[in-house]
Amino acid sequence: MDPYLRYLVNLSTTNPVTVIEDIVTVDGNLLLAAAAPVDEQAYRLLQGKQLAKPLAHYVRLSSLISAAGLLQYLLDTIRSTEYFQSLAERKHPLSSLEPVCAELDKFPLVQQFLTVMSSQMNDLFQRTLCVGLWGLYIAQEMRLPPSDAADVFWAGMTHDIGMLFVDPKILHKTEKLSTEDWQHIQGHVEISRSILASVPGLPAVIVAAVAEHHERCDGTGYPLAKVESELSLAGQILAVADAVVGIYFNRFKAQGRRWREVIPVLEMNRAAYLYRSCEIVSTMIHRSELPLPNVVHGSGxxxxxxxxxxxxxxxxxxxxxxxxxxxxxxxxxxxxxxxxxxxxxxxxxxxxxxxxxxxxxxxxxxxxxxxxxxxxxxxxxxxxxxxxxxxxxxxxxxxxxxxxxxxxxxxxxxxxxxxxxxxxxxxxxxxxxxxxxxx
Known part of the structure; x- marks a missing residue:
């Protein structure tokens, strides 16, 4: 809980966070009364305590990302990214995002997590927007029903919520990560699944897909080393979408290289992912007609x-x-x-x-x-x-x-x-x- 509590306290300086019902421990002891602000004093009172239910259920943010706000974030991402802009112009109109984003207002807890992420872990939020878009576009290319495509989108938008509960000292380490560090980071999958399972009305298919987003069709993923026959379609699509974004952000973006260079990397990993999804990603990127840059030339x-x-x-x-x-x-x-x-x-x-x-x-x-x-x-x-x-x-x-x-x-x-x-x-x-x- 403590990393998320710290994020809430930090956020409260610009977006006040208040307690909406008495916060109690698993033993029933009162820690913080309703209407109290989530500030430094609250941090000292709550730090390290085992609460009767997740902290997010006890608090309210003064301002939340709305459906309209999320739509604007997605439009900004598309318009600032050559590849997404090309897709929108050729086959995926911006209007198709409106009904998907409209679902956000049904889930205040999801609004809370995305609001905190956008403020406190903005790099992760930017990646999350890309994963959501990729998941939606792949699902649409597969001609899935609109409701199923929306489920994939929301799985993409929520798959890394668990990162809000991972120790930021580990996430920001510049030296080599230890085995324990990697285990801690991989734990974000189960944290995300557990949190989403507690969101009232959130479709079970979204929760399942999030739990599977690091599984691989050949059994080489985590946390359960599932194989293709054990995975949901939404989970497999999300895995590809997350991988594409990870490949681009982790290996190419800093070098000024383009999304199209993801294709050969994905081709080398076909055994791990849903074959049809890989084919669709390659087709979509080729369709964008973006040229490949030359990474080395001349005397170099x-x-x-x-x-x-x-x-x-x-x-x-x-x-x-x-x-x-x-x-x-x-x-x-x-x-x-x-x-x-x-x-x-x-x-x-x-x-x-x-x-x-x-x-x-x-x-x-x-x-x-x-x-x-x-x-x-x-x-x-x-x-x-x-x-x-x-x-x-x-x-x-x-x-x-x-x-x-x-x-x-x-x-x-x-x-x-x-x-x-x-x-x-x-x-x-x-x-x-x-x-x-x-x-």
């Missing part, structure tokens, strides 16, 4: 290529160490979480073995491709670099997951866990220096 190409070649050996060694660590224990252990980790290493092998990154002589392969295809070396190197960045992402992700598996104590066989832990000792150094070869 040789130096860029040389760095990439050096890192490629580093990534191949990292992959081999992870593969050996996870596969040496066999596959008859009956441990679902370990099977999920093994599935990821197979996914990485399948995805990248056919790419140029695993060619015996990458340098010659790059030169040959440029010659055979009649394109500039800068384009070939840029494409190879994009594949390499994606491989780095997967190796980092899997390494963290192995760390968390070891630390969780949930392994079915302690002997197998010990063998994996021993094997992982050879891998931990890669996480310390992920972008460069080890000395």
């Amino acid at each position: 190409v040789p130096e860029f290529a040389e760095r990439m070649l050096q890192q490629n050996l580093h990534l191949q060694n990292w992959f081999i160490q992870l593969r050996d660590c996870l596969t040496a224990v066999g596959y008859t252990h009956g441990d679902r979480k370990l099977h999920a980790l093994q599935n990821i290493i197979f996914h990485i092998a399948t995805t990248f073995k056919g790419t140029m990154l695993f060619k015996a002589d990458l340098r010659e392969s790059l030169e040959s491709m440029a010659s055979d295809e009649g394109v500039g070396m800068s384009k070939v190197v840029a494409d190879a670099s994009l594949v390499q960045q994606e491989m780095l992402f997967h190796l980092q992700r899997l390494s963290r997951m192995v760390q968390m598996y070891i630390a969780s104590g949930e392994a079915k066989d302690p002997t197998i866990r010990a063998r994996i832990e021993e094997g992982f000792m050879n891998i931990s150094g890669y996480l310390e220096r992920p972008d460069q070869p080890l000395n």
